[in-house]
Amino acid sequence: MIEALIFDKDGTLFDFRLSWGAWTRALLAELGDSDGLLARVLGYDGARNDFAPDSPVIAMTTPEIADILLPHLPGMALDTLLARMNQLAADAPMVPAVDLPAVLGALKARGLKLGLATNDTEVPARRHLAGAGVLELFDFVVGCDSGYGGKPAPGQLLGFVAHCGLTPARVAMVGDSLHDLDAGRAAGMKAVAVLTGIATRGDLAPHADVVLANISGLAEWIDGLAAA
DSSP: OOOEEEEOSBTTTBOHHHHHHHHHHHHHHHHTOTTSHHHHHTTEETTTTEEOTTOHHHHSOHHHHHHHHGGGSTTOOHHHHHHHHHHHHHHSOOOBSSOHHHHHHHHHHTTOEEEEEOSSOHHHHHHHHHHTTOGGGOSEEEOTTSSSOOTTSSHHHHHHHHHHTOOGGGEEEEESSHHHHHHHHHTTOEEEEESSSSOOHHHHGGGOSEEESSGGGHHHHHHHHHHO
């Protein structure tokens, strides 16, 4: 039986291209990326509003992305860059991948515990959930700066287990990237992949217990496990 779900945020609850394309464009404009160098560093194609499969924006933590950008920004302090990235993230227009209040509300009504583990920082993550009207549905919300580390390490997921008194084998990690699925495996959880991020079914299937189009398929998958 599955008793709890812990979700990635970007590419899982929110459509990755539509949401983080806007953040990336705003950041590049603010940093004055006139020659496109920073866009290439971030693996972002502005003309197509798309990301390369290995873009650091997809899976890295905010400090890791800042570390990659900083060598190309002479005279800028790391703290200044991080603060600006976090503010832009908090203000980024998140586009839900599904009707989040309906889908998450139905899962919560089943008695499931819900958690969020993101490589974004915690303040923007909470703001995004609140903006989508679902923050109150979550029992546990952590970012890369919350003291549990970032994915693919399992610290955030194990923090959820400890906070809610759960058994890892009865929890599923739901995400759109290999970082998410690897974190779930390392924590001893089921690994559920969704296709609302950048990675393809072929990328994710070898690392997942199931691949779903989006999180609206979770209830049916849970029911199937219970009936097996």
